[in-house]
Amino acid sequence: MYNLLAQTDGNGLAKRLAEAFPPPTIDWPSILPIALVVCTGIVALIVEMLRPRQNNNAIIGFSLVGLFFAGLSLTSQFASPDLESFGGMVLRDRFSLTIQLLVVMVTGLTILFSDGYLRAKRIPFGEFYPLVLWSASGAMMMASSKNLLMIFLGIEVLSISLYVLAGMSKTETKSEESALKYFLLGAFASAFLLYGIAFMYGATGSLHLDAIRSAWNPNDEAFRNMMLFGMGLMLFGLAFKAAFVPFHQWTPDVYQGAPTNVTAFMAAGSKIGAMAALWRLLSASTTNVDLGATFQSYWMPALFWIAILTMTVGNLVALVQKDVKRTLGYSSIAHAGYILVGILAHVNNPEKVGIGTTVFYLLSYSLMTIGAFAVVSLTAKNGKEGTRFEDLHGLWKRSPFAVGCLIVFVASLIGIPPTSGFFGKLMIFNDALASDLMPLAIVLAVNSVLSVYYYVGIAKAAFVDAEGARTPESAPMNLGLAATCLLCAGGIFAVVILFNPLMNWLVGAP
Amino acid sequence: MGDYIAIVILVGLAAVICGAMVSLSFVLGPKNTTPYKQSPYECGVQPLGDARERFPIKFYLVAMLFILFDIEVVFLWSWLTVFKNADLAYQTFSFGAVMVYMVLWIIGDAYVIRVNAIDWDETTSLHPAKLGEPDPAALPVTARDLELVGGAR
Numbered sequence: 001m002y003n004l005l006a007q008t009d010g011n012g013l014a015k016r017l018a019e020a021f022p023p024p025t026i027d028w029p030s031i032l033p034i035a036l037v038v039c040t041g042i043v044a045l046i047v048e049m050l051r052p053r054q055n056n057n058a059i060i061g062f063s064l065v066g067l068f069f070a071g072l073s074l075t076s077q078f079a080s081p082d083l084e085s086f087g088g089m090v091l092r093d094r095f096s097l098t099i100q101l102l103v104v105m106v107t108g109l110t111i112l113f114s115d116g117y118l119r120a121k122r123i124p125f126g127e128f129y130p131l132v133l134w135s136a137s138g139a140m141m142m143a144s145s146k147n148l149l150m151i152f153l154g155i156e157v158l159s160i161s162l163y164v165l166a167g168m169s170k171t172e173t174k175s176e177e178s179a180l181k182y183f184l185l186g187a188f189a190s191a192f193l194l195y196g197i198a199f200m201y202g203a204t205g206s207l208h209l210d211a212i213r214s215a216w217n218p219n220d221e222a223f224r225n226m227m228l229f230g231m232g233l234m235l236f237g238l239a240f241k242a243a244f245v246p247f248h249q250w251t252p253d254v255y256q257g258a259p260t261n262v263t264a265f266m267a268a269g270s271k272i273g274a275m276a277a278l279w280r281l282l283s284a285s286t287t288n289v290d291l292g293a294t295f296q297s298y299w300m301p302a303l304f305w306i307a308i309l310t311m312t313v314g315n316l317v318a319l320v321q322k323d324v325k326r327t328l329g330y331s332s333i334a335h336a337g338y339i340l341v342g343i344l345a346h347v348n349n350p351e352k353v354g355i356g357t358t359v360f361y362l363l364s365y366s367l368m369t370i371g372a373f374a375v376v377s378l379t380a381k382n383g384k385e386g387t388r389f390e391d392l393h394g395l396w397k398r399s400p401f402a403v404g405c406l407i408v409f410v411a412s413l414i415g416i417p418p419t420s421g422f423f424g425k426l427m428i429f430n431d432a433l434a435s436d437l438m439p440l441a442i443v444l445a446v447n448s449v450l451s452v453y454y455y456v457g458i459a460k461a462a463f464v465d466a467e468g469a470r471t472p473e474s475a476p477m478n479l480g481l482a483a484t485c486l487l488c489a490g491g492i493f494a495v496v497i498l499f500n501p502l503m504n505w506l507v508g509a510p
Numbered sequence: 511m512g513d514y515i516a517i518v519i520l521v522g523l524a525a526v527i528c529g530a531m532v533s534l535s536f537v538l539g540p541k542n543t544t545p546y547k548q549s550p551y552e553c554g555v556q557p558l559g560d561a562r563e564r565f566p567i568k569f570y571l572v573a574m575l576f577i578l579f580d581i582e583v584v585f586l587w588s589w590l591t592v593f594k595n596a597d598l599a600y601q602t603f604s605f606g607a608v609m610v611y612m613v614l615w616i617i618g619d620a621y622v623i624r625v626n627a628i629d630w631d632e633t634t635s636l637h638p639a640k641l642g643e644p645d646p647a648a649l650p651v652t653a654r655d656l657e658l659v660g661g662a663r
Contacts, residue, residue, distance in 0.1 A: 023603035042617060049624045055639050 024087035029077055031090050033070045033100055034140045037107075040066025041133035048126030056115050056126050060480075063129045067108045074101045078505070084146070088208050091146050098359050098506045099143035099276045106268040106366045107136040109484050113374045114261040116478035121259060122383035123169050132265060135161035139273030146209040146284070148197045148234075151277050155193065155241060158273050159186050162266055166258040178257025185240070185250045193237025199230030209284035228298055234281060235299070241274035244340065245309040248333050252321075255329035256387070260380070263325060264373035267332045268366040275339055275362060279355065282347045303344055307440055310337030311447045318454045324376050324461070325387045327454055328369070331413060334447060335365050341440045342428045349435035356507045357427040363506075364420035364495060368412040371488030372458075374481055375406040392461040399477045403462045405485035410459045412492045415448050420495045571627055582615060 043066065044059045051058070074097050082093040110132060118124040138157030145151055163186065167179025201207055203226035204215035217223050240247040255263045314334030321327040342358040378399060379391045396403040412421035425448060432441035495502055589608055593601060622628060 023599050042614070045621060046617065049621055052624070053639055 024089075025085055027083055027085035027090075027092070029073065029080070030083065030085050030092040030144075032073045033104070034137050034144070036066055036070040036073060037104070037133050037137045037140065040070070041130040041137070044133065045127070045130040048130070052126065056118075056124055056129070059126050059129045060111060060115055063111050063133060064108060066133070067104050067111070071101060071104045071108075074104065089145060089147050089150050091144055094508055095276070095279070095355060095359075096144035099272060099362075100140045101506075102272050102359075102362055102366060103136050103139045103143070103269055106265065106272065106370060107132060109366075109370045109374075109487060110261055110265040110269070112487075113264075113377065113481040113484035116481050117261050117377040117380055118259070120380040120382070121169060121385055123259065125168065128165065128168065131161045131165050135165070135265070136269055139269050139276075142273040143276035143280075146280060148200065148207045148209065148212075151280070152190070152194060152197060154273065155237075155277070156190060158270060159190070159241075162186075162262070162270060165262040166254060166266075168262065169259050172257075174257035175259065176257075178254040181250055182254045182258075189237045189240035189247070192233050192240070196230045196233025196235075196237060199226050199233065203227045203230065209280065213284055231281075231285070231299065232302075235278075235303075238274055238278045238281065239306065242271055242278060242336050242340075243310075243333050244306050244336060245313045245333065246306070248310070248314070251333055252317075252326045252329040255332070256323055256325045260325065260373050260377040260385070260387070263329075264370045264377075267328070267369045267373065271332065271336060271339075272362050272366065275336075275343065275358065278340075279343055279346075279358065282343060283350065283355075285347075300344070300348065303340065304437075304440065307337050307340045307344060308443050310334070310340060311443055312337075315447045315450045315454075318451070321454070323388050324392060324458055325373075327458065328372055328376070331451065331455070332369060334451060335369075335413075337447075338425065338428055338444060339365070341432050341437070341444055344440065345428070345431035345435045345437055348437060352434050353431045354507065356503050357424075357431050359507055360420075360495070360503065361424040361428060364412065364424045364492065367488045367491045367495070368409045368419075368421060371405060371409040371485055371492075372413065374484045374488070375402045375409070375462075378402055378477070378481070389457065389461040392458070393464045395462040397465075401482065402477060402485055405489040406462055407459055408489040408492055410455045414452050414455045418493065418496065420492045423496055423499070575622060575628065578618075585611070 040063055044063050047059050047062055077092060077097055078094070080092065082091075084091050111129060114128065114132075115124060118128060135158050138154045138159070138161070141154030141157060142151050143154075145154070163179055163183040166182050167176050169175035197207065200212055203223050204212045206212055206215065212227075216227070236247065240250075243251040255267065258266065311334055314330050314332075314337055318327050318330035318334065321330060339358060339361055342361055345353045346355055346358065375395075376387060376392070378395065379386055395406075408419065412419035415422040415425045425444065429441050429444060432438070432444065586608070589604060593604060596604070
């Protein structure tokens, strides 16, 4: 075939192709964090290849060092100007750096407490660490681009590793089930997202959110319908990843079946990525007045109801759960609703309401969720794991430190004053009021009260004396788990004490 | 029409080759039939039975690895087509990019070979060192058997 083409205009074709895709201008520091995380994963895999008959400590060491340097390269760029490189594929701005930093933090915390749990569950595969790192790199990609195709690629890199990780406990039926469910539904959601991207490309001829925005033409009805349809499909795809309510059905099953450390990463890392992408998409539509107005008239009501449903259904269904991981799964759905309120408040009135609230809530949500799952991971021993409420019974005798931390996480998840969870909710509440979203603020407040019941149930379970537990004794506390608990519990208070300097540093002047 | 003559030739060739493969093996092949060979898939998975039984995934593993090789060649082919006649700046850049891709590829292949993913008879299990336990080779036989029973299966 090629020879035939070459005889007619082969040279011309090759030249045209090379001209159509010129070597882009490259700013290496802007992709250094992602590259570092990916390379750390590769190094971890090579370490596993070189010494498959050793324990995972070297891999963990490499992973944590790699993440540390990725975080360092992110923080060193905080003062640098915003820029786009790689032909508009990679964007560096405050938001992308902050979100990437959150993802790096979440990954580090997950890796820190994983090995003890994986050993107790008898699945300490060395491949866990590279997969988590690559998954994290996907979430980082989602935050650091305005190109829809890059966002899609980020979602896929994030998800495909997670599909494997969810099924890592190969001999457990529920782990297999969760991997299969996650994979099938995730593939379906990705197709929606891609179809939406295709519509937006068809309407505007570009995949870049800025170009899409400037191509907006409200008078052309066909164009407008295509855009709205595309945007709707994209929201479906992202809402699935973020587990908003009509698209949440996979969450409890997958969270329950996947190994607990994977669930922790899913609940925090994957949600951060999805929220970042959603924010990029929605905020791109607000900066143009016309598009913003149309967007709000069509999609604001939809998202408004999605937010109400997500908060309410998440909390109501959590009330009747008998499994701690399922309860935390529904709780993560409810928290996704709270975060969506924060995003909507920003989208509704970008002048008055900044992005700081969402970033702060994501930070505090990650800390408390990972901490709670880390404590729940203590119920695994000798390859068995019970995650029902009864299986937590008597935990306070076996590891008082873990239960002490659990109380902090639960208090923060409820939103009791000195914790970051309280301030996060307060900020979202204020933002919702400031941008005329009074009903959402009220629903949020009511739901916070509702959620007290099941969160207290989790804490109470740890204090009841052991009788009905199926696993008579839980795994001993290990150093990594203690470190994770300490960092998360300490962080919940630290982010409140250091609120002003932290927010100045993370999102610039508020 | 003239532009499409090449495609017509391609379709024709493909039809001839496919037809030849099917018909010649039917005409020339020895016909020793057994009930097992007569089943819809003579190799691989037993087509009838309980859907929940365990079955070997080796065929799928090999197929997946083969597809990856295929895709790699497709990428390299299209890249080389452009690479041949492009200017130096493009050549250097795209060469670097493709080399990154190839290095990742080779590491992946090394990993596949290292974990015996394409060994037909290998059953792998976790080494006790991963679990933070002593090497079973160093233990007396009975203790070692207990290790394996409670081990990472």
